[in-house]
Amino acid sequence: MLLSGLANTVYRILIIDDDIQNIFVLEDILAPLGNIYFSESGSNALALVDKIKPDVILLDIEMPDMDGWQVCNALKSNPRYRDIPIIFITGHTEPEFEKLALESGGVDFITKPFNASICCLRVHTQLKIRQQNHLIIKAKEELQQLVNQVPMLITYWDNEGHNLFSNDYSGAWFESLSGQVSGKHISTIFPNELSRAVLMHQPNVTSDPLKYIVTVIDKLGMSFYEVFQSKMKSSAGVDGYLVTVVDVSEVKHAKQALYSEKERLRVTLNSIGDAVIATDTKGLITFMNPIAERMTGWRIKEALHQKIETVMQLRDANTRHTLLNPLYIALREQRIVAMALNSQLTARGGQVFAVEDSAAPIRNENGEVIGAIMVFHDVSEAMAMAMKMSHLANHDQLTDLPNRILLQDRLSVACSTAKSFGSKAAALLVDIDHFKYLNDSLGHQLGDEMICLMAQRLRSLIPPSYTLARLGGDEFVILMSDTHSVDATSVLASKLVEAMHEPFTLAEQKFSVSISIGISVYPNDAADAEELMRHADVAMYRAKQEGRNRFSFFSHDLESNIRERHQLETCLRNAIANDELLVHYQPKFDLATKHIVGAEALVRLVGPDGVFISPTEFIPLAEETGLIIKLGKQVLLKACAEAKHWLDMGQVIPVSVNVAVAQFSDPNLANLIEKALTDYQLPAELLELEITETALMIDAAEMQTKLSQLKSLGIKISIDDFGTGYSSLSYLKKFNVDVMKIDMSFVKDMLNNKHDYEIVKTIISLGKSMSLALIAEGVETEEQRLALLELECTMGQGYLLSRPLSADDFNAFLFANEN
Known part of the structure; x- marks a missing residue:
């Protein structure tokens, strides 16, 4: 190419297919080639094409609203889209389909099921061809433009x-x-x-x-x-x-051009912002521009033929000693010479300027030195600005405390000093408890005021020799350097926690806050500054876990727990990203006939060693990290797909899916469910959402609106783990729910504990009075089954009847029950 090279192009690939599973498969195959976009209908795709301007389109032939042929014709008839390569995808392998695809304007044909390598290669080939065509056209345009210019x-x-x-x-x-x-x-x-x-x-x-x-x-x-x-x-x-x-x-x-250039040079020297002084080979001044006159206090008429050191008095800013003018060095060594650092120019009237720049020899056409030129400028403001910028770069703008950069430097120095003198250094990581909620409720302006007040209080509680830094947000670090006792850190931390019991005053209101502190000591806990900070963070996390409003020292067991938590989070993220979560199904039975009346979808995670990880470990982590919404979406989609599979087998089995608090609060939940029911063509009455009693009580009015919205889709709502929360019956009767599940903690000891038996009996009576279906969880013995029937609870689930089963095992279980 002439001017255009082969740039690192990020390709845009559009997949048009009404089957979401095909889209997921193609997205995984083609992800290395560029950004993937998709549409599940031809009509929507036409609008999307103009928006994303794809480099290639993968187009399914058989779609409900517009088939592939119609979409292709629409694209080829539009001059803006007709050059976009279209690759048809279909399950048909007959030659006439491929022939028709090519005649319709397609450039290639991919059959299902997809061969990943061939599919990727075919798309990559079309992308490279399209890029080469663009480059050829661009090169022609550039060549023509170059010739024209x-x-x-x-x-x-x-x-x-x-x-x-x-x-x-x-x-x-x-x-x-x-x-x-x-x-x-x-x-x-x-x-x-x-x-x-x-x-x-x-x-x-x-x-x-x-x-x-x-x-x-x-x-x-x-x-x-x-x-x-x-x-x-x-x-x-x-x-x-x-x-x-x-x-x-x-x-x-x-000659005329040379004269003009000389005149321009004279005007330029008199107009530029730098001072310019020229001398002969003896250092006698031959020229000064107006800026040099102003800074030295000498007029050109007075300065002509004066020694440059007489007119330009340079001194060292620190020692006040007279400096040799660099112009003499430039004359002697016949090279460009920079001015000494910290140079000061004293003007004729006594004014002092911080100056810098350089001197250079002047040569004639034969290369002989005929003089020198001194160029310099006032850097007083620049030096002041540099000092200010240095301060800003190393200090937090809100509190003016040292920031992370300066703290890191001081940590390194403290660790080196402790190593040299056999002393210790400690880092105390201070975090304000529940600051996010406080910040959201007060507003960010008052939140910033709180941070400043916290900084002032912390600074008042520590000696001047300690460093107090702000890492950002609501995190502060106190560096105790050159200490000899670990007990001193404990005393200081205790003092800090106790001092926070005094309320802060914001907007004429009192606010009580607490702090959590993590402590790490060098060299006891860490080998360097970086590890010292990391271990203080681990210790702070433990203080949070233990209830906040306290301090905690680092331990290697704690680090191991944090590492295991990180590994679990990584495993969970990878499983979600790669769609590797498993869903098992626990049958729900008619307790009298033992016929299957439903199934509960339960998510399962497999660790790197192939062993199942308990949901009690990864579900709380998913909620804490915000992964629960993506996790819940995958479980919902897999459960709907399986319920449709049972329906196609002739088995009408409702499936229930657990919904976490974060999912239930998600404004897109209803849209997600509606789309899933449509995509899988699953009757709405075969989907049930299990929502915990606690989730419903977060905001009763809002939850009632949300439940009505979900119920309008035709699905069923179940209250899970009933009896373990704190719901009010006055609120409960307002909720539009269908099913009440009795928590297994009550069922487990109902025959051995009178209180549990009465609770189960009361819940059943309450459910019947509200015309709710009742399901008992954790039915493990025949005696429990009979007792529940006697109390008129007709449905249950538990190990007596069946443990959760994989999809294949559940299907086999269905077949066995039929026979």
Whole structure:
């Protein structure tokens, strides 16, 4: 390519398919090639094409609203989209489908099921072809633009002297070149002197350019042209010769140009913002510009032929000693010399400037030194600004405390000092408990005020020799350097926690806050500054876990727990990202007939060692890290797909899916469920959401609205783990729910504990009075089953009947129960 190179293009790939599973598979296959976009309908895809401008489109043939042929015809009939390559995808393998796809304008054909490597290769080939086409077009445009803009006249003529090409379309070189000149003879286009010279040289030219000068006299005066003439054959096979013309008239007026340049130089030196002083080889001043006059206090008339050190008095800013002017070094060593650091110029009137820049020798046309020039400027404001910028770079803008950068430096110094003198250094990481909620409720402005008040209080509680830094947000660090006792850190931490019991005053209101502190000590806990901070963070996390409003020291067991938690989080994130979560199904039974009446979807996670990880470990982590919404979505989709599979087998089995608090609060939950029911063509009455009693009580009014919205879709709502929360019956009767599940903690001991039995009995009675279906969890013995039936609870689930089963095992279980 001429100017355009092969850039690192991020391709845009659009997949149009009404089957979401196909889209997921293709997305995984094609992800390495670029950004993936998709649409599940042809009509929506047409609007999406204009928005994302894809580089390639993978188009399913059979779709409900618009099939692939219609979408393809719509794209090819639009001039803006017709050059986008379309690859058809279908389950048909007959040749006539492939033929029809290519005739419709498709560039390739991919069959299902997809072969990942072949599919990726076919798409990659079309992307590279499209990129090459773009580059070729761009290169042609750039070449034409370059030819049009070069500062020379480029022409091409056949052997008889007729014009074949000219890059001058407007007559900028010669008036006769304006308009249509193709086919005209050179004598009618070029000035006489120039055309005669070209025709005279034409018989003798070869492929090597022939160069000569032509003088042309016209009404504007005398012009001089340098001509390059050579034989050439065009890409079309036409023999001829290339003539390029360069105007060299300026060279003939060198003296005038030199004078103009000299005048411009004089004006420039008098106008620039830097001071300029020139001397001869002895250091006697020959020139000063106005800035130099102002800074030195000397007029040019007074300064001429004065020694430069007389006019320009330089001193060291720290020692006040007189400095040798660098101009003398430039003269002696015949090189550019920078001014000494911290140089000060004392003007004639006593004013002092911080100055910097350099001196350089002046040479004549023979390279001989004939003097020197001193260029300098006032850097007083720049130095003040540099100091301010340095402070800003190392301090927190809100509290003016040392920031992370300066803290890291001081941590390193403290650890090095402790190592050298056998002492200790400690880092106390301080975090305000529940600050996010406080910040959200107060507003960020008052939240910032709280941070400043906290900084002031912390600073008042520690000795001046300690470093108090702000890491950001609500985190502070106290560095105790050169300490000899670990007990001292405990005393200080206890003092800090206790001091926070005094309320803060914000907007004339009192606010009580607490802090959690993590402590790490060098060299007891850490080998360097980085590890010291990391271990303090681990210790702070433990203080949070233990209830906040306290401090905690680092231990290696704690670090191990944090590492295991990180590994579990990584495993969970990978499983969600790769769609590797498993869903098991626990049957729900009619306790009297033992017939299956439903199934509960339960998520399962497999660790790197292939062993199942308990939901009690990864579900709380998913809620804490915000992964629970993505996790819940995958479980919902898999459960809907499986329920549709059972329905297709002739088994009408409702499936229930647990919904976490964060999911239930998600404003997109209803849309997600509605789309899942549509995509899998699952009747709404076969989907049940299990919502915990506690979740419903967060905001009863809002939850009632949310439940009504979900119920309008036709699905069922179940209250899970009933009896373990704190719900009010007055609220409970307002909730539009269908099912009440009795928590297994009550069922487990109902025959051994009178209180549990009465609780189960009361819950059943309450459910019946509200016309709710009742399901008992954790039914493990025959005696429990009979007791529940006696209490008129007709449905249950538990190990007596079946443990949770994989999808395949559940299907086998269904088949066995039929027989």
